[in-house]
Amino acid sequence: MATLQKSINKRNALIKATIELVNNSGFHATPMSKIAKMANVSPATIYLYFENKQDLVNQTYIEVKAKYTTYAFATYNTEMTVEAGFELIWKRIAEFKLKECENAMFLAQCDNTPMIDEPSRQEGIKHLQPLLDLWERGKKEGVIKPMSDYLLYAYAINPMSFLMIAQKRGDFQLDETHLEAAYQSAWSSIKVCK
Amino acid sequence: MATLQKSINKRNALIKATIELVNNSGFHATPMSKIAKMANVSPATIYLYFENKQDLVNQTYIEVKAKYTTYAFATYNTEMTVEAGFELIWKRIAEFKLKECENAMFLAQCDNTPMIDEPSRQEGIKHLQPLLDLWERGKKEGVIKPMSDYLLYAYAINPMSFLMIAQKRGDFQLDETHLEAAYQSAWSSIKVCK
């Protein structure tokens, strides 16, 4: 146990350091030496756990994305009505972005820059399927606007990333009231108006 | 005229090259030497027009942002109703993102990464004032939800950036139908429901 445990700790420390440093300076402005220092490890040690810098950031992305979607869907089940299911998932996502701010910021940066390579991005997208399935059902039931999933995502989910970045900059405080208003806007933008 | 003209041409060529290269590789992965080559200029010449790399990208950002907001508000005047004004501005912004894709992509990347320094970002934000004024009026008239401007922006404007990035990746084609649906979602998310 000892050996394996130690290794996993180091790997985790490296991933944590990568997230923090990339959040604050971006991928290319973050040297391996700094990541090593923050993880209390020699630069050379990084290469025992990861092939190279690109591999380190790809693996970090996939890991964080998995954590994100696991959290988002943890309390959801397919028996719920479309509206209830959406509210539940939306609020879990919002909660994740508030509580796991570092992780969420990292994902936002990855998704808005040419930092992650294509295969890893595709890998990350897969995990979103339950939400797409819910939307599919919503469209069939006439509850959700019959739009492309990209449009639905752009209006229902993506705005949270923008708000989170604004919050990180200190421009804006995302409290309970704002959160409820944001949810109402999200739902308004994709629901079918009666 | 000749001298000044020539200078402006070089400066423009440098800014254009910066936009294109940063779009494709990101700020730190774009060497000055490449920017110089694409602008048909010696690396040293860049330093006759800009203080350093950071200054080059800051000035590029401010210039593109100004072009963007000028375009957005070109046909707007404050006599319009809130709804008509919003639709007009929204559609001009959408048009800009479609027609001036390179410029719009560049702004999206700047706004989502720690690439631009704070004073330049603030400078860029100022130009958005007419839209904020319109929203203010809309709130007073009870037409626009009484929310923070950040929330309004997140739902009404920001989703377009996401869609544009998806389009650039080839995941999604933003045609007339999608555009109308997107506008309806944007308006639904911020208007007061009767």
Next chain:
DNA sequence: AAAAAAAGAATGAACGTTCATTTTCTATCT
């Protein structure tokens, strides 16, 4: 001919990665 603009080559720093060596761990043998 003097001044301004531009160029290419040179410089020094920083970076990702690798190498040679040391340290730590594990399993075997007495």
Next chain:
DNA sequence: AGATAGAAAATGAACGTTCATTCTTTTTTT
């Protein structure tokens, strides 16, 4: 159980490259 040899993990220093920036020279303009 304790000693020890061999393997695995970790390290700090070093390498080669790349890059932003500057210096010196050449070209262009006035």
